[in-house]
Amino acid sequence: MRWIIRSIVGVMILALVGVSTLFVVPTERIATLATDRIAEATGREVVVTGDVRPTLWPHLGIRAEGLRVGNPDWVEAGPLIAAERLDVGVNWSALFSGQIQLERAELIGPEIVLQRGADGRVSWDFSAGEIADAAEAQVAADEAAGEGGLPAIGFERAVISDGRLRWIDEGAGQDITIAGLDAELSVPGGEARATLSGSANVNGADLAIEAAVDGLAGLIAGEVRGAVLALDWDGGEAGFDGRVSTAPALAGDVTLDARELGPILALAGTAAPDLPQGLGRDRIRATGRVTLTNEGTAHLRSGQITLDDNTLYAELDITQGADRPMVRGAISGGRLSLPGMGGADAAGGGGGDTAAGWPTDRIDVSGLFATDAELSLALGALDLGGAVLEPVESNITLTRGRLVFDIARIGSYGGRLAGQFVVNGRGGLSVGGDLLLADVQLNPLLTDFADWDRLEGSGSASLEFLGVGNDLATIMDGLEGRGDLAFGAGAIRGFDLAGMVRNLDTSYQGEGQRTVYDRVTAEFTIADGILENEDLFLDAPWGEVRGAGSVDLGAQTLDYRVIPGVMRDAEGVAGVQVPVLISGPWSSPRIRPDLEYLAQQELEEQRERLEAEARARLEEEADRLEEEARTRANEALGLDIQDGDGREEIEAQVQERVNEEIENQLLRIFGGSPDEEQAEEVVE
Structure with missing residues (x-):
C-alpha cells in the first residue's frame, strides 16, 4: 500500500510541476523570437494572426494560431506560407536557466506558394529580403548569417504537417498543386549538411523524397554545393548525386528506374504518354551525367537508356x-x-x-x-x-x-x-x-x-x-507520285501461268505450281490515290506477260489486265495470247479470262485485215490506171515513158519532143523539108 501512495504523490508532484511550468513559459518572448528568426531567414514580413498559448506536450513551448509569411509584391497568388498554426519547442534546461533556446518548429496545415515569373524572378529569393537599401540589406544579412551567408533560423528541426504546395511557373505556363505534404527539415549552421525528408500526394500518387545539401547557407547565398536527392513513388525511383546552385544550375549523375512515369510527369504539369511496346511501355531505366547551366541549356553525357528490353546510348545537348x-x-x-x-x-x-x-x-x-x-x-x-x-x-x-x-x-x-x-x-x-x-x-x-x-x-x-x-485513309485516297520497279530472275508461287494459257483454264495449277520468269519491269504514276501502269513486262523462257491497268490505293481495289503469251516462234514472238482480267479488292481479287477484250482484239484484227485488203486493191487499181495513162501518152506524143520514171524525166522527154516539132515546122516555113522519115513521123 505504501508504494501505491508514493506513486500517486509522485504523479501529483509532476503534474503540479508541469502546471506551474506553463505559467513560467514566456509565451510572448518565444513567439517573438520564432517569428523574428523566420523573418530574418526569409527577409519577409511574418505575423501571427491568432492566440499564442504555452504547451507542455509533446514539447515544451508555445502554440501560435495563424501564421503568415509574405511573398514579394509581384506575387499575386498569396503569401509564401499561410499556416493554421505554428508549434515551437524550446529546451527545458535552458528555459529554467533564463535562456530561450529554440529546438523545433512545426507548421500545421500550411499553404505554400512558390512562383517563378515570366522574367525569371523567383519568389524564394531571400538574398535581400524586403529591405530597400542595398547597403542596409547587406549589413543585416551579414549580421544574421555568420560565416555561411544564411540567416540562422535557429531550429534544429523544422516540420511541415498536412501541407499544400502550389508551384506556378509563368514562363512554362505551369500551375501545379501538391497535397498531403509532410516534411522534416534539418538546417544546422555553417557548412554542416542540411537534410530534408518528406512525402506528398500528386494526382493520387504518393511520393517520397530524401535530400541533403552540404551547407544550405552557401547554397542560398548563390554558391555551388554538393547535393544528393532520392525520389520514390509507387512505380519507380529516381536519384541525383552531384553539385547544385540556385542559378538554377547543376551537374551530377542521374538515375531513373520507372515502371510508371505519371507521378513524376505530373510535377511538370504533363500527362504520361501512351508509349508503345519497346519504347518504355513497361519500364524505363536511365543513367548518365547531366549538366544544367544557368543559361538554360542542358547536356547529357554517357547516357544509357533502357526502354523495356531495348538499350540505347545517347549524347545530347538541349539549348533554348x-x-x-x-x-x-x-x-x-x-x-x-x-x-x-x-x-x-x-x-x-x-x-x-x-x-x-x-x-x-x-x-x-x-x-x-x-x-x-x-x-x-x-x-x-x-x-x-x-x-x-x-x-x-x-x-x-x-x-x-x-x-x-x-x-x-x-x-x-x-x-x-x-x-x-x-x-x-x-x-x-x-x-x-x-x-x-x-x-x-x-x-x-x-x-x-x-x-x-x-x-x-x-x-x-x-x-x-x-x-x-x-x-x-485521306492520305491514301489523295496520294500523288511516281516510281518504277525492276525484278531479276524469280518465280511466282501458287500457279502456273504458262499452263493456264496453254490449257485455257485459270484454275490450272501445274505440277510445280510456279510461274518462272527472267525479269519483270514496270513504271507507274499515282494521281488522286490511283496508281496507273501501262508497260508491265514479264520475260520468261516459256513466253512473256504484258500488263496494264490501275490500282485504287484509297479503296484498296484493282482493275488490271495481263496478257500472257506462250509458245514463242523462231523469232521469239509469243504465239498464243490469252488476256486475263484481275479486278476487285486486292485482299481477294477476281481472276478470269478477259473474253470481251478477246472479242475486241478479234474485231480489231478483222478491221485491220479488211483495211489492208482495201488498200491493196486501191493500190492495184492505181497502178493499172497509171500504166494505161503512160501507154496513151507514149502513143500520142511519141514518148518512151517507163514505169518508175519521175516527173523530171517525163518533163525532159516532153520538152525534147516539143523542140523537135518546132524545128520541123520552121524548116517547112522557110523552104526546107525534113527527110521522109521525119515527115512520116510528123504525119503520124
Missing part, C-alpha cells in the same frame, strides 16, 4: 531557341525491337477502320512542335515486329513541326534502302518521300509488309510520293 528547345546529339544502339509497329498487321490495324481498310483515326502530330532537333541515329538492327532492318544509319531533323529522315543507309532484306522520308505537321499533316530500294529479297519483304509470300527472287524499286490528310 526563340520559340522552342533545340535538341542536338547522337543516339546509338544494338538491336532495337519495336513489336507491332511494322509489317502487315500494323499497316491495316487500329480502330476506326473503314469497311475495306485504311484507319480513319486522326493522326496527332502536335508533338512535332514541342522541340526542334538535329540527331544522328545508328542501330545494329531495327525489328519492327517481323520486319527487320539492319543496320540503320539515318540523320533526323525536326524544324518547326517538319520531321525529315535522311536515310544514309538501311540494310533491308539482303539489299539496301536509301532516300528521304518527310512528315510535315505545318498547316495539317502531309507525308512524302523519295525512296530507293535496291537488290532486296522479295519473298521476306512482301511477307513481312504485305503478308504475301508467293514471289521469289530479288528486285529494286524507286518511289516518289506525297500525301496530304489528317488520317491515313
Whole structure:
C-alpha cells in the first residue's frame, strides 16, 4: 500500500510541476523570437494572426494560431506560407536557466506558394529580403548569417504537417498543386549538411523524397554545393548525386528506374504518354551525367537508356531557341525491337477502320512542335515486329513541326534502302518521300509488309510520293507520285501461268505450281490515290506477260489486265495470247479470262485485215490506171515513158519532143523539108 501512495504523490508532484511550468513559459518572448528568426531567414514580413498559448506536450513551448509569411509584391497568388498554426519547442534546461533556446518548429496545415515569373524572378529569393537599401540589406544579412551567408533560423528541426504546395511557373505556363505534404527539415549552421525528408500526394500518387545539401547557407547565398536527392513513388525511383546552385544550375549523375512515369510527369504539369511496346511501355531505366547551366541549356553525357528490353546510348545537348528547345546529339544502339509497329498487321490495324481498310483515326502530330532537333541515329538492327532492318544509319531533323529522315543507309532484306522520308505537321499533316530500294529479297519483304509470300527472287524499286490528310485513309485516297520497279530472275508461287494459257483454264495449277520468269519491269504514276501502269513486262523462257491497268490505293481495289503469251516462234514472238482480267479488292481479287477484250482484239484484227485488203486493191487499181495513162501518152506524143520514171524525166522527154516539132515546122516555113522519115513521123 505504501508504494501505491508514493506513486500517486509522485504523479501529483509532476503534474503540479508541469502546471506551474506553463505559467513560467514566456509565451510572448518565444513567439517573438520564432517569428523574428523566420523573418530574418526569409527577409519577409511574418505575423501571427491568432492566440499564442504555452504547451507542455509533446514539447515544451508555445502554440501560435495563424501564421503568415509574405511573398514579394509581384506575387499575386498569396503569401509564401499561410499556416493554421505554428508549434515551437524550446529546451527545458535552458528555459529554467533564463535562456530561450529554440529546438523545433512545426507548421500545421500550411499553404505554400512558390512562383517563378515570366522574367525569371523567383519568389524564394531571400538574398535581400524586403529591405530597400542595398547597403542596409547587406549589413543585416551579414549580421544574421555568420560565416555561411544564411540567416540562422535557429531550429534544429523544422516540420511541415498536412501541407499544400502550389508551384506556378509563368514562363512554362505551369500551375501545379501538391497535397498531403509532410516534411522534416534539418538546417544546422555553417557548412554542416542540411537534410530534408518528406512525402506528398500528386494526382493520387504518393511520393517520397530524401535530400541533403552540404551547407544550405552557401547554397542560398548563390554558391555551388554538393547535393544528393532520392525520389520514390509507387512505380519507380529516381536519384541525383552531384553539385547544385540556385542559378538554377547543376551537374551530377542521374538515375531513373520507372515502371510508371505519371507521378513524376505530373510535377511538370504533363500527362504520361501512351508509349508503345519497346519504347518504355513497361519500364524505363536511365543513367548518365547531366549538366544544367544557368543559361538554360542542358547536356547529357554517357547516357544509357533502357526502354523495356531495348538499350540505347545517347549524347545530347538541349539549348533554348526563340520559340522552342533545340535538341542536338547522337543516339546509338544494338538491336532495337519495336513489336507491332511494322509489317502487315500494323499497316491495316487500329480502330476506326473503314469497311475495306485504311484507319480513319486522326493522326496527332502536335508533338512535332514541342522541340526542334538535329540527331544522328545508328542501330545494329531495327525489328519492327517481323520486319527487320539492319543496320540503320539515318540523320533526323525536326524544324518547326517538319520531321525529315535522311536515310544514309538501311540494310533491308539482303539489299539496301536509301532516300528521304518527310512528315510535315505545318498547316495539317502531309507525308512524302523519295525512296530507293535496291537488290532486296522479295519473298521476306512482301511477307513481312504485305503478308504475301508467293514471289521469289530479288528486285529494286524507286518511289516518289506525297500525301496530304489528317488520317491515313485521306492520305491514301489523295496520294500523288511516281516510281518504277525492276525484278531479276524469280518465280511466282501458287500457279502456273504458262499452263493456264496453254490449257485455257485459270484454275490450272501445274505440277510445280510456279510461274518462272527472267525479269519483270514496270513504271507507274499515282494521281488522286490511283496508281496507273501501262508497260508491265514479264520475260520468261516459256513466253512473256504484258500488263496494264490501275490500282485504287484509297479503296484498296484493282482493275488490271495481263496478257500472257506462250509458245514463242523462231523469232521469239509469243504465239498464243490469252488476256486475263484481275479486278476487285486486292485482299481477294477476281481472276478470269478477259473474253470481251478477246472479242475486241478479234474485231480489231478483222478491221485491220479488211483495211489492208482495201488498200491493196486501191493500190492495184492505181497502178493499172497509171500504166494505161503512160501507154496513151507514149502513143500520142511519141514518148518512151517507163514505169518508175519521175516527173523530171517525163518533163525532159516532153520538152525534147516539143523542140523537135518546132524545128520541123520552121524548116517547112522557110523552104526546107525534113527527110521522109521525119515527115512520116510528123504525119503520124
